Structures are given as C-alpha cells and as structure tokens.
Amino acid sequence: MPELPEVETVRRSLADVLPGRRVTAVDLRHPGVIHYPEPETFVRELPGHTFGAVGRRGKYLLLELTPGPLTLIVHLRMTGQLLYVPAATAPEKHTHAVIALDTDYALHYKDMRRFGGFCLSGPDRDGWPAGLRTLGPEPDDPAFTPAALAKALHGRTAPIKALLLDQRIVAGLGNIYADESLFRAGIRPDRAGGSLTEAEIERLHEAIGDVIEHALSLGGTSFYSYIDAAGKRGEFLEYLNVYGRTGQPCPGCGEPVQRQVTAGRGTHYCGRCQQ
DNA sequence: ATAGCGCCCTGGTGGC
DNA sequence: TGCCACCAGGGCGCTA
Numbered sequence: 001m002p003e004l005p006e007v008e009t010v011r012r013s014l015a016d017v018l019p020g021r022r023v024t025a026v027d028l029r030h031p032g033v034i035h036y037p038e039p040e041t042f043v044r045e046l047p048g049h050t051f052g053a054v055g056r057r058g059k060y061l062l063l064e065l066t067p068g069p070l071t072l073i074v075h076l077r078m079t080g081q082l083l084y085v086p087a088a089t090a091p092e093k094h095t096h097a098v099i100a101l102d103t104d105y106a107l108h109y110k111d112m113r114r115f116g117g118f119c120l121s122g123p124d125r126d127g128w129p130a131g132l133r134t135l136g137p138e139p140d141d142p143a144f145t146p147a148a149l150a151k152a153l154h155g156r157t158a159p160i161k162a163l164l165l166d167q168r169i170v171a172g173l174g175n176i177y178a179d180e181s182l183f184r185a186g187i188r189p190d191r192a193g194g195s196l197t198e199a200e201i202e203r204l205h206e207a208i209g210d211v212i213e214h215a216l217s218l219g220g221t222s223f224y225s226y227i228d229a230a231g232k233r234g235e236f237l238e239y240l241n242v243y244g245r246t247g248q249p250c251p252g253c254g255e256p257v258q259r260q261v262t263a264g265r266g267t268h269y270c271g272r273c274q275q
Numbered sequence: 276a277t278a279g280c281g282c283c284c285t286g287g288t289g290g291c
Numbered sequence: 292t293g294c295c296a297c298c299a300g301g302g303c304g305c306t307a
Binding site: 001002003059075076077078079113115116129130131165167174175264265266 | 299300
C-alpha cells in the first residue's frame, strides 16, 4: 500500500521523464477512477496539456500542467500504480486509464481495487480534494517539531495509532509506517494520544522521521502490489520490525509480535518493547 | 470538535 | 473440488 515513501519514489521516477511531455489522448477504460471532473470532461480537457513539475504532498501526487494553472492529482490509495511504459504496452486487466504522450511512452493507471484515482483541478477550485486542503505537515517539514506534535496530541483520547493515521496531524503515514514508528518509539499503539509524555512524543517524532527516511532510501516497501513508475519494487520489506510479522519474534526482545485491531486497522506491536 | 464505524473494491485464504 | 464468508485498508461521509 503506497504511503509517503512509496509515493515519493513514484514521484521521483516520474520527475525524470514526464516534464515536457504532452498528452495526446486519454483512453478511459473505467470511468470510475476519475473523481473530478466528469469523466467525459476529463477525457476532453486533458489532451493538449503538457506536464510540468511532478510534485507530492502526503500521499497525493501533483502533476502540474500547462497551460494552467491546472494539476492532475493522483491518489494511489491501496493498490494503485502509475506506470510509465512503452506506448505499445497492452493494457492489463486492471489498467483503467491510458494517457498517451507525444513520445514512445504512455502513462498507465492500474488499480486492482479501484480505490484510487484522478482529479483534474487547481488549488482553491472545485475538485481540489478536501483532504489535500487540510493536510498536515510533511514529516521532514521544519514546522513538524516535537512541540507541534505535542500540541496536536494534547487532550486527545483516540489511540495514538489513529492519530498517526490522521493526515491532518502529519501527512503521509499509513498502516505500515504508523506501526513501525510506534515500535521504534516503544509506544503501545492503543495508548490515548493525550497520554504520551514529552519524552515519548520526542521519541515518536524522531522515529517517524527515521522510519520514513530509511524507507525512502530503499524505495519504499512492496508489501502487496506496490511498484514505482518504472516497475521497480521497494526494498524496505526486510527491515519491517512488526508490520505483517504477527507471531514472529520481536527483533528487540524475541517475544512474538502481536496483532490487534486498533483504529479499525490491523495493528502490529511488541507487548514487551512497547509500553 | 472528536471518536468510531461503515463503505468502496477484488484477489487471496481458510473452513467445510 | 467447489463454494463462500471473510479479510486487507486510505480516505471520506456519517452518526452520536
């Protein structure tokens, strides 16, 4: 499932090839992946535009277009893949959109579960995703300090796991990196957010930065279907301490990793190392 | 304002 | 072997 490190890896692979490429045609094989505007409008308006900067905020890919201001916003959600492939590549079963370019390549959007999709809009315009307006700071944003995290957690009774998944508090964490950050910080995921001590918040803040940075350096985690725009898998999988390791020994103490449902999500932790 | 839960979707898994 | 209930989860919308 693409979280910040995976989406950033896709961004980097697209940033090498996409700027300057003009859209010549859009083949929409499943209209449901266009969240805004109407699919017919999307197909009519996108061709003729040229890709500019390839950006990212949280888990949103922001593909700038000229003439603009106009942005193609892509969210991969669970199983989305944005692939830069030779133009002759045949669409696969779950390829829902083919964006033809003025070269021998095309952009393919594949998404088995079809949770993800596209918006074509601009800041402060209709169709700009609500979640993007309220997105919290990036983990490496200088504004994301232990004090800022403490302020966001103050008085909160929801489990810290739920608050780490709340994109308004910090952008880009999903289930994998929330669990891994809490393990690294030694904090039980079901602790109320407001119950964390100052020292624990500092540890958590550092853990988030470290986990995201480490995963990014390895191109992310390919747990299910994640691959970058060039089809490459992420290598962080082998560095996971708790996520997806239910019953296996904790790397810290050897106790079996436990799994429980917290915040409506499968949550992995060590009952001994995390307090 | 906040917490919690259902919904979307489909391939894989496990039980019988 | 076949069938089917169930699970995975990001973000949003809804409820209390």
